[in-house]
Amino acid sequence: MDDERVWRFEESLWYATDERYHERVDPDCVMALSLGPYIFAGEAAVESVSGTPPWDEVSFADRQVRRPQEGLIVVGYRIAARRGQTQFSAACTSVYRRRTHEDWTVIQHAQIALNSNNRES
Numbered sequence: 001m002d003d004e005r006v007w008r009f010e011e012s013l014w015y016a017t018d019e020r021y022h023e024r025v026d027p028d029c030v031m032a033l034s035l036g037p038y039i040f041a042g043e044a045a046v047e048s049v050s051g052t053p054p055w056d057e058v059s060f061a062d063r064q065v066r067r068p069q070e071g072l073i074v075v076g077y078r079i080a081a082r083r084g085q086t087q088f089s090a091a092c093t094s095v096y097r098r099r100t101h102e103d104w105t106v107i108q109h110a111q112i113a114l115n116s117n118n119r120e121s
Contacts, residue, residue: 001073001096001104003065009104010075010094015054021046026097026105034090034113045109055081055088071098078114089114 001009013024029045032038040048064076073096081088095108 001098001102006065006073006075006096007060007063009096010077011058011060013094013106014058014079014081016049017054018050021049024105025049025109026107029105029107029109031108032110034111053083055083057082072096073104079111 009024012020016024025046027042027046029041031040031045031048033040033048035048058079058081061078061080062076066074068074074093075096076091076093079088079090079092090111090113092112093108093110094106096104097107098104
């Protein structure tokens, strides 16, 4: 997956529907989010983001992409997101695992909330 596709994939998760989360968040995923209980794994990771309304606007800064080995992609970035009057900013990481040639899932995602008026994921 080239860098442009990586960023489209990551951005799509900030606008995702429940169906998209269930397709793209791996059953083995571990997430660290800004809401209790903070650490989510497996189906709890999928459920922690399911039902979250998509953001109206998102913008990425300080984007980093690493490929430590075949079939793994690690990204890091800062996000600024808005949903109505809610503003959210965070430092984030995600790790993707390739299941088949063009089939990637998120196996790790973490958010460190920065300045925001609401600590939603």
